[in-house]
Amino acid sequence: MAIYLDNAATTALDEEVIQEMLKYMREDYGNPSSTHSFGRKTRAAIDLGRRKVANHINAEPGEIIFTSGGTEADNMAILCSVDDLGVKHIITSSIEHHAVLYPIEKLAENGKIRMSLVDVDEKGHIKLDHLEELLQTKEKTLVSLLHANNEIGNIIPLKKVSELCYNYGAFLHADTVQTIAHYPIDVKELGIHFMTCAAHKFHGPKGVGFLYISNQVKVNPIMRGGGQERNMRAGTENVYGIMGLVKALDLAYTHLDEQVAYIKDLKFYMIKRLREEMPDVQFNGDAEGDSLYTVLNVALPETDKTEMLLFNLDIEGIATSGGSACSSGSNIGSHVIAALNVAKNRPVVRFSFSKFNTKEEIDFTISKLKMIYELPVVN
Ligand SMILES: Cc1ncc(COP(=O)(O)O)c(C=O)c1O
Structure with a gap:
């Protein structure tokens, strides 16, 4: 997938x-x-x-x-x-x-x-x-x-x-x-x-x-x-x-109205599912307030696998970003996250959505995150 x-x-x-x-x-x-x-x-x-x-x-x-x-x-x-x-x-x-x-x-x-x-x-x-x-x-x-x-x-x-x-x-x-x-x-x-x-x-x-x-x-x-x-x-x-x-x-x-409604629903679905499934998850910025409906920036729980998190998601076929991808894919720390006082040991992942994404993809992503964190996954 x-x-x-x-x-x-x-x-x-x-x-x-x-x-x-x-x-x-x-x-x-x-x-x-x-x-x-x-x-x-x-x-x-x-x-x-x-x-x-x-x-x-x-x-x-x-x-x-x-x-x-x-x-x-x-x-x-x-x-x-x-x-x-x-x-x-x-x-x-x-x-x-x-x-x-x-x-x-x-x-x-x-x-x-x-x-x-x-x-x-x-x-x-x-x-x-x-x-x-x-x-x-x-x-x-x-x-x-x-x-x-x-x-x-x-x-x-x-x-x-x-x-x-x-x-x-x-x-x-x-x-x-x-x-x-x-x-x-x-x-x-x-x-x-x-x-x-x-x-x-x-x-x-x-x-x-x-x-x-x-x-x-x-x-x-x-x-x-x-x-x-x-x-x-x-x-x-x-x-x-x-x-x-x-x-x-x-x-x-x-198609603006229908696309806004569809993508916004995906973002809020992911917020809800992450809260349900990942203990101690945090959202950077103002995810549920004045925020793009296409972007969800997440501070995941601390783990010794921080360095490998994006890589592990990628191995599972899930493309996300650790910050901005605009600097040629280099994963140097994000100046935006640095300005926000996010705990240093928390892996930060930006999920960003389009009309081509589905809730099934979000469920799959969360199940893979839980696998990486070795949390029990119920299928
Ligand atoms: C907010 C913002 N400004 C500017 C750019 C640069 O645009 P481009 O990649 O078309 O040069 C990007 C993204 O890549 C962006 O997200």
Whole structure:
């Protein structure tokens, strides 16, 4: 039995997405910059795709720049804010994704900005009163925060954060990589300046995403060359990737309600079953509160098998993650868990769900966990 419970790392491609992409691999392979019919066809497809993406998040098509994924979009938002918007101060938190933390740290190291970290409480929620304190500065400020944390699932009150930013004249970048296609997002209502997306988090292809840049801010390209993406990101478009992203986003938003209900039920089923079957289990973050319905971060009971736990699950065919899988599978301790005061000897496992998972898979996973812990398993 192969069980994939690592959907926050990446998701399986939807069959309809594969079919859509194949069309642009086999037949419609023209370069969108070519003026002949082949090129015009893929140009029209991308233009339509951009309009669809924009519609889903209530943006204007011109506010969507396709990128190679979440990391590039995050880097671009941060670097452009400093280069083009005069940002001298960036507020972020210690539990951000490295695609945000590392570029900010580098800018601070090079003396280009001052970096401030907003406090997080024991559940992993950012402290809004501290954010407000940090915003009280004359320096042009960018706030860069995850909409939902990819390791523990915590969701920030984005509207409140954006109101604070507005009151203090700060720019706001939200890494929405784990929330786009999983929640309704309305950029006009939220009042965000930059937002990032990666298609592989919602059954689309890897290596493609987008950056939303509000019309209210004018920034320059980082990649220079051809005039693609209306001069904002040079390089021949990843046509089949973009069309896969568009299809995956369409599917996600068409079936949003039923998928939210289905996946949420799986998460709460696992919480219940773990409480019943594993003594002294704890949940990191705010699992039953403001949290992604796709992510469950668990601190299992202390064991001398901590080191081998993920490996043992893997041997049983169960794919999970010990923290973030975004650092090339290396299982170095998670900076997010480190910030949360979780007992050091407890193995931490992130289970993350998709529409392709079932309750049977969860039961099987829990029975294997009990075997690893040598707890009695009743079949
Ligand atoms: C919250 C978050 N931001 C950014 C990224 C990076 O996205 P990508 O893998 O598309 O570069 C990831 C995940 O991998 C993520 O979970």
